[in-house]
Amino acid sequence: xxxxxxxxxxxxxxxxxxxxxxxxxxxxxxxxxxxxxxxxxxxxxxxxxxxxxxxxxxxxxxxxxxxxxxxxxxxxxxxxxxxxxxxxxxxxxxxxxxxx
Numbered sequence: 001x002x003x004x005x006x007x008x009x010x011x012x013x014x015x016x017x018x019x020x021x022x023x024x025x026x027x028x029x030x031x032x033x034x035x036x037x038x039x040x041x042x043x044x045x046x047x048x049x050x051x052x053x054x055x056x057x058x059x060x061x062x063x064x065x066x067x068x069x070x071x072x073x074x075x076x077x078x079x080x081x082x083x084x085x086x087x088x089x090x091x092x093x094x095x096x097x098x099x100x
Contacts, residue, residue: 013065016088023081035083043081045074057084063098064091 019035020026021042030038039045052074059068065088072083091098 013062013088013090015090016086018086020084021081022084023079039074039081043074043076043078045076045081050074052081061097062091065089066091066097 017032018029019032020029021035021038024038024042036047039047039050052072055071055073057069057071060066067086067088069087070085072085074081074083
């Protein structure tokens with residue numbers, strides 16, 4: 001069934017992938033590359049050999065998009081580093097979760 005036939009307009013989204021350092025309490029949204037640089041410069045982490053814990057905070061599905069939020073935790077010599085990552089992505093046309 002076509003969404004437009006039901007009176008619902010399909011929502012198209014712009015891709016979004018933003019990061020926050022919750023340890024530094026920054027409100028600035030960073031890209032993945034900017035976050036990797038932040039981890040190296042502010043926390044002294046070796047991002048090539050970085051290991052930690054990732055926990056899903058939220059996942060949402062729409063007919064033409066999906067979104068999730070992850071919480072990350074890294075152990076360092078100076079203490080724990082916490083990050084948050086939010087992603088919003090459009091669904092591929094052949095995605096089985098996409099309603100048609």
